[in-house]
Amino acid sequence: xxxxxxxxxxxxxxxxxxxxxxxxxxxxxxxxxxxxxxxxxxxxxxxxxxxxxxxxxxxxxxxxxxxxxxxxxxxxxxxxxxxxxxxxxxxxxxxxxxxxxxxxxxxxxxxxxxxxxxxxxxxxxxxxxxxxxxxxxxxxxxxxxxxxxxxxxxxxxxxxxxxxxxxxxxxxxxxxxxxxxxxxxxxxxxxxxxxxxxxxxxxxxxxxxxxxxxxxxxxxxxxxxxxxxxxxxxxxxxxxxxxxxxxxxxxxxxxxxxxxxxxxxxxxxxxxxxxxxxxxxxxxxxxxxxxxxxxxxxxxxxxxxxxxxxxxxxxxxxxxxxxxxxxxxx
Amino acid sequence: xxxxxxxxxxxxxxxxxxxxxxxxxxxxxxxxxxxxxxxxxxxxxxxxxxxxxxxxxxxxxxxxxxxxxxxxxxxxxxxxxxxxxxxxxxxxxxxxxxxxxxxxxxxxxxxxxxxxxxxxxxxxxxxxxxxxxxxxxxxxxxxxxxxxxxxxxxxxxxxxxxxxxxxxxxxxxxxxxxxxxxxxxxxxxxxxxxxxxxxxxxxxxxxxxxxxxxxxxxxxxxxxxxxxxxxxxxxxxxxxxxxxxxxxxxxxxxxxxxxxxxxxxxxxxxxxxxxxxxxxxxxxxxxxxxxxxxxxxxxxxxxxxxxxxxxxxxxxxxxxxxxxxxxxxx
DNA sequence: CTGAAAGCGCTTACAG
DNA sequence: CTGAAAGCGCTTACAG
Numbered sequence: 001x002x003x004x005x006x007x008x009x010x011x012x013x014x015x016x017x018x019x020x021x022x023x024x025x026x027x028x029x030x031x032x033x034x035x036x037x038x039x040x041x042x043x044x045x046x047x048x049x050x051x052x053x054x055x056x057x058x059x060x061x062x063x064x065x066x067x068x069x070x071x072x073x074x075x076x077x078x079x080x081x082x083x084x085x086x087x088x089x090x091x092x093x094x095x096x097x098x099x100x101x102x103x104x105x106x107x108x109x110x111x112x113x114x115x116x117x118x119x120x121x122x123x124x125x126x127x128x129x130x131x132x133x134x135x136x137x138x139x140x141x142x143x144x145x146x147x148x149x150x151x152x153x154x155x156x157x158x159x160x161x162x163x164x165x166x167x168x169x170x171x172x173x174x175x176x177x178x179x180x181x182x183x184x185x186x187x188x189x190x191x192x193x194x195x196x197x198x199x200x201x202x203x204x205x206x207x208x209x210x211x212x213x214x215x216x217x218x219x220x221x222x223x224x225x226x227x228x229x230x231x232x233x234x235x236x237x238x239x240x241x242x243x244x245x246x247x248x249x250x251x252x253x254x255x256x257x258x259x260x261x262x263x264x265x266x267x268x269x270x271x272x273x274x275x276x277x278x279x280x281x282x283x284x285x286x287x288x289x290x291x292x293x294x295x296x297x298x299x300x301x302x303x304x305x306x307x308x309x310x311x312x313x314x315x316x317x318x319x320x321x322x323x324x325x326x327x328x329x330x
Numbered sequence: 331x332x333x334x335x336x337x338x339x340x341x342x343x344x345x346x347x348x349x350x351x352x353x354x355x356x357x358x359x360x361x362x363x364x365x366x367x368x369x370x371x372x373x374x375x376x377x378x379x380x381x382x383x384x385x386x387x388x389x390x391x392x393x394x395x396x397x398x399x400x401x402x403x404x405x406x407x408x409x410x411x412x413x414x415x416x417x418x419x420x421x422x423x424x425x426x427x428x429x430x431x432x433x434x435x436x437x438x439x440x441x442x443x444x445x446x447x448x449x450x451x452x453x454x455x456x457x458x459x460x461x462x463x464x465x466x467x468x469x470x471x472x473x474x475x476x477x478x479x480x481x482x483x484x485x486x487x488x489x490x491x492x493x494x495x496x497x498x499x500x501x502x503x504x505x506x507x508x509x510x511x512x513x514x515x516x517x518x519x520x521x522x523x524x525x526x527x528x529x530x531x532x533x534x535x536x537x538x539x540x541x542x543x544x545x546x547x548x549x550x551x552x553x554x555x556x557x558x559x560x561x562x563x564x565x566x567x568x569x570x571x572x573x574x575x576x577x578x579x580x581x582x583x584x585x586x587x588x589x590x591x592x593x594x595x596x597x598x599x600x601x602x603x604x605x606x607x608x609x610x611x612x613x614x615x616x617x618x619x620x621x622x623x624x625x626x627x628x629x630x631x632x633x634x635x636x637x638x639x640x641x642x643x644x645x646x647x648x649x650x651x652x653x654x655x656x657x658x659x660x
Numbered sequence: 661c662t663g664a665a666a667g668c669g670c671t672t673a674c675a676g
Numbered sequence: 677c678t679g680a681a682a683g684c685g686c687t688t689a690c691a692g
Binding site for chain 1: 331374376377379381399441443444547549578579602604605
Binding site: 028 | 662669
């Protein structure tokens with residue numbers, strides 16, 4: 001790899017001049033243009049991104065998500081990047097794998113790049129970020145705002161849990177199992193469950209305890225046999241669609257049919273849910289829109305010193321075929 | 331954000347000394363350790379990653395994949411990162427979205443970071459990389475090696491296409507539609523199709539033309555009505571599992587059943603295929619292993635000047651329930 | 661139109 | 677044990 005200095009030397013000029021022609025900035029004679037271009041071409045010169053970033057103090061923003069293999073986070077990440085590209089900020093990515101310990105490291109690694117701002121989806125805003133004394137402007141994505149982190153973009157997860165449960169109850173379900181990632185790793189999952197509990201009690205029903213299982217990338221080995229045999233649910237809610245797919249797999253491995261034996265529903269609205277047969281009943285959440293909103297909000301705060309705000313995106317229940325109507329069953 | 335210089339000033343020492351205590355390298359008096367630590371803490375000092383990278387010439391390798399939202403590439407990427415982490419190389423990611431034009435830009439952006447090596451999954455090795463005159467050591471992942479790029483990690487896609495088709499033929503299928511991403515964007519898809527054609531002709535059957543459709547992230551709107559009504563296939567092969575899920579969705583939207591009316595099979599072995607009911611028949615390909623192999627190969631070439639090699643990973647047919655046996659149907 | 665010099669924020673010999 | 681200085685590869689005023 002050659003440097004600007006080498007190009008300048010070869011062109012017989014100063015690095016300042018070489019820089020001018022290569023960046024089409026400042027006045028240069030045609031002769032110099034020719035010589036520098038030639039030298040650069042001969043050396044296969046490419047400016048070093050890291051050197052430029054340092055010299056120009058190029059702005060970067062950091063994004064922390066639980067897992068990039070979850071389409072939900074991939075979607076929001078992609079929106080964030082697009083929005084930031086327009087603003088001329090590059091974006092750095094870190095993953096927590098739903099692990100509070102890894103989360104701390106991940107935030108630290110982002111901080112090392114001196115970001116002008118942060119967009120975070122964390123396990124627990126209070127705990128996870130307590131350590132870091134001084135953070136750049138930060139907006140939470142999918143976590144509720146706290147006194148210290150007042151900027152956030154969320155959806156009404158409690159309402160989503162309530163509405164989805166209402167839907168199941170309206171279809172005659174009474175014994176509903178809520179399978180969830182660890183509440184400690186996702187206030188989202190917890191809120192959805194709390195909404196579920198509310199809907200149940202509103203209907204005079206008692207909710208089961210949530211079955212909390214560790215977050216992983218693929219739930220293809222999920223075993224629900226014990227819970228199913230002891231609780232005998234007619235419906236199972238998964239706290240997110242990826243988990244819900246695992247639930248469906250597990251139910252089927254028990255030799256049961258979805259939805260004939262057990263109904264299933266989830267949250268997120270991932271695309272695959274629409275391609276399955278029956279299609280997945282789920283609460284659609286506009287991840288892309290939320291990601292873009294978080295990016296815009298962050299820019300507004302970091303660049304225009306706008307006050308932190310809490311934005312809420314609307315969810316939407318999408319009825320598929322995985323929920324059976326028990327009302328007209330003899 | 332504070333700098334080392336500020337810390338040094340506050341601690342009343344030189345940056346060299348501040349650097350020594352903060353990096354536990356070189357001899358320092360306890361007194362200095364105390365003062366520098368204190369100053370750093372008070373200022374909330376964090377070393378700038380980009381400055382360190384520049385000063386230490388920290389090695390980076392660049393990875394180009396078609397799309398991170400495809401679990402297959404996400405898996406290989408993750409393996410690559412883990413392997414590189416051990417070797418102390420950071421990894422830069424770029425996406426092509428299966429678009430040759432974007433691919434060129436993506437490679438260019440990787441090159442700007444002066445990578446010590448590249449791992450690429452491209453549309454067409456010859457064309458895509460023709461422009462770049464001088465590249466660092468490069469290994470192709472999922473693309474066959476070429477004279478210029480002799481290092482590659484692949485699986486036998488031709489064989490995979492042949493075997494999967496043999497499997498369908500053995501189950502009594504004669505009219506098989508091959509739905510694929512554009513061959514121009516994936517030599518992988520093309521090889522799988524060629525294997526399919528070979529198996530068909532071996533069996534004395536004529537293969538349909540492949541139905542090539544653009545690569546996209548979600549195939550939930552895929553429309554196969556025309557092809558299905560004119561060709562009347564008893565089975566459809568998708569050139570990758572994500573596409574195959576779209577095929578299943580499309581078939582079902584036509585009011586047809588998988589596998590009763592139409593059998594379906596794909597390539598890759600994504601986890602979701604195992605959770606569906608019926609489970610997807612597919613050719614499993616060890617993406618993670620291949621990614622790790624590519625990383626190791628690259629390190630070997632870049633650091634030990636090892637000669638470029640072509641590694642091949644074994645695929646495995648996984649029979650699910652999406653292929654119906656037509657042999658005993660009246 | 662062109663160049664010398666300082667700076668971005670660290671690291672690394674080299675003196676002392 | 678400590679510091680001055682050069683260097684990583686660019687960029688940016690400032691002179692001329």
